[in-house]
Amino acid sequence: MSLRVDVNLTVNGERVSKAVEPRRHLIDFLRIDLGLTGSHAGCEHGVCGACTVRVDGEIVRGCLVLAASLDGASVETIEGLSEAGSISDLQQAFVARNAAQCGFCTPGMLMTAADLLDNHCTADRAAIREHLSGNYCRCTGYQSIVDAVEEVARQRLSAKAGAA
Amino acid sequence: MKWPAFGYVRASTLDEFWNLKAEAGPDAKIIAGGQSLLATLAFRLSQPSVLIDISRLSELKGITFDGKVLRLGALTRHVELERSEAVAAHAPLLRMAAPLIAHPAIRNRGTIGGSLAFADPASELPACLIALDATIVLASAGGQRRVPAAAFFRGLYETEMGEDEIILCVETTPQLPSQKSSVIEIARRSGDYAMAGIACRIDIEGGAVSAARLVYFGIGEAPVQAKSAAAALAGKPLSEASIAAAQAALSDDLDPPDDLHGPGAMKLHLSRVLTGRALAGFVDDRRAAV
Numbered sequence: 397m398s399l400r401v402d403v404n405l406t407v408n409g410e411r412v413s414k415a416v417e418p419r420r421h422l423i424d425f426l427r428i429d430l431g432l433t434g435s436h437a438g439c440e441h442g443v444c445g446a447c448t449v450r451v452d453g454e455i456v457r458g459c460l461v462l463a464a465s466l467d468g469a470s471v472e473t474i475e476g477l478s479e480a481g482s483i484s485d486l487q488q489a490f491v492a493r494n495a496a497q498c499g500f501c502t503p504g505m506l507m508t509a510a511d512l513l514d515n516h517c518t519a520d521r522a523a524i525r526e527h528l529s530g531n532y533c534r535c536t537g538y539q540s541i542v543d544a545v546e547e548v549a550r551q552r553l554s555a556k557a558g559a560a
Numbered sequence: 561m562k563w564p565a566f567g568y569v570r571a572s573t574l575d576e577f578w579n580l581k582a583e584a585g586p587d588a589k590i591i592a593g594g595q596s597l598l599a600t601l602a603f604r605l606s607q608p609s610v611l612i613d614i615s616r617l618s619e620l621k622g623i624t625f626d627g628k629v630l631r632l633g634a635l636t637r638h639v640e641l642e643r644s645e646a647v648a649a650h651a652p653l654l655r656m657a658a659p660l661i662a663h664p665a666i667r668n669r670g671t672i673g674g675s676l677a678f679a680d681p682a683s684e685l686p687a688c689l690i691a692l693d694a695t696i697v698l699a700s701a702g703g704q705r706r707v708p709a710a711a712f713f714r715g716l717y718e719t720e721m722g723e724d725e726i727i728l729c730v731e732t733t734p735q736l737p738s739q740k741s742s743v744i745e746i747a748r749r750s751g752d753y754a755m756a757g758i759a760c761r762i763d764i765e766g767g768a769v770s771a772a773r774l775v776y777f778g779i780g781e782a783p784v785q786a787k788s789a790a791a792a793l794a795g796k797p798l799s800e801a802s803i804a805a806a807q808a809a810l811s812d813d814l815d816p817p818d819d820l821h822g823p824g825a826m827k828l829h830l831s832r833v834l835t836g837r838a839l840a841g842f843v844d845d846r847r848a849a850v
Contacts, residue, residue: 401568418568418611421598440561441602442595442666454639454668460598461669462591464568465613511664529750530663 401464407432408476416463422456423447425463426473434474434503438532445531448504449473455511474503483510485551489544497535504531509545517556519549563601567610574619577612577726578701584610590726591615592635595662595670596678620673620728625650630734634673634727642667650734653692653741653761657684660743663751673727676712679719679782680753686713687759687777688743690785694732698725706731716781738770739763742838745778746830748821754778755821756830758838762793769793774806774835779816779827786813789835803839807832 400415407430414429421440426432426449438446440459447458450472477483483506489495496502505528512518512527524545525538533541569584571577581588589608591597592615600606614620620635623644630650632641641647641658648655661667661675661684675685676696689696689709696707698721709730712720721727735741745757756778763771772790777783789812792805816827 417565419563419565421563424562441599445663445665448665455665456669457595457665459602460595460666462568462594462598462611462613465570465591465594465615467570508665526750527664530665 401467403464403467405466405469405471407471408473408479414463418462418464420463421459422449422451422461422463422466422471423458426458426471429463432473432475434478436500436503438500438504443532444501444504445508446501446504448507448531450507450511455507474506477506477510486510486513486544486548489548490541493540493544493547495537495540495544497533497537501531501533501535505533505541509541509548512545513549513552517549517552519546519553521546524549561602561604563598564604564607566601566608568613569610570613570616572616574617574699577614577617580612581724582701584612586723588612590677592674593637593669593671594674595666596674596680614726615671620726623647625734628733629731632672632730632732634671634676634729636672638662638667638670638672638675639664641672651692651732652735653688653743653759654685656741657688657743657759660684660745660754660757661751666751672730676730677719677721677727679713679717681716681781681783682753682757682778684743684745684754684757684759684777687757687775687783689730689732690775690783691741691743691759691761691773692732693761693773694730696730697728698722699728700725704728710785713782718782735761736763738765740842742841744834744838744841746834756816756827756834758831758834759783760838762798762839762842764798764842767797768795769798769802770795772806776814776831779814779831784814786810788812793839798839798843803836806839807835810835 402415404413423437436446438444442457442460449458508531524542569580587609591611621633624631625646638658638661641654694709696712707720741761743759745754747754760774772793774786774790788809789806792809796802816824818824
């Protein structure tokens, strides 16, 4: 068995070629091998959601993905979403509502909230809480996080209604 | 904790997989979505020599309905159960189960084959497949065999699958107009392992229950089909009285052990509560997966 596995993938639109150890998970690959430290390694066993990133357009737990398995994949992180400006409204709402306290959960919260807003946009607080239920905030700032997501959902839904 | 060191190989065809598996030896483990396996590796619950990645095997993919049988490839992800029109039309119980499984980011990668092979006693899909009387199709290098779901789950993380086998697909017949099904559970937080859950399907003919399959999860080492409770429903219309009789009979079917969530008596109580909710939901169709 080879000690390292060659992977070619894109990360935030840029092509990356690396030889990775099989035991490297996606978050350590991003943070240590690529220097993208926006994605956080929290519990590292799939519970806390701080490591949420996108693989091929869908959110995943970065700590439960083998970097070695990602040959040909497209990965997007909080850095990519921030630079593209696609979640600037959400980020502004987080700032306005003080929805980031210590900030450790924030990148994962933003990735998961963006998934809800992009794919199943709703301002229903129960639905927002359900979608975010796999992301822990140990400052327990859930109220303002849900407030921020709800506000952006309302803005986006009314912008959509206005455009139609 | 970081994962232990292991090797990694990826199979691109089923034929190649059998070769890789033979080469890798008994300490290798198969990885599909990895959503349970990789978490257990973080706890160092096992130290496989090699992970054999089957996630790109097209032979294990796809959801098809041929008019008689709904076939779900083992690599069907939980999110696909939520999205598939064929699943919604022919196996609405599985559509109803999907949102109960973990969280969106995990449902995007976790597979039904992985869930069945892992056989966690609190997982939803094993109980659902028993309620549906579904068949699990196993493949080995020598051929295939078909195992009824009710015979597949043998104990705690223990299944009928041999070391030389892999789950190919799941097959189920479409839900009939005379059938209703439902899955509900109680968990402290959304997406957590269920403290208790029920997956059930009943047939109603001429206003009376002609068959009932009531299956409980999170209450023991494997899913349990409650035959006494089902017998209490048989031949009667669904009513407060017949539902109460089924709830009372459950103590003949279930003997939940004490666990981290609480005493066994509490789990029996929760199972009765869930039975009442699921069956009452069939009286009011809005709460069932019709």
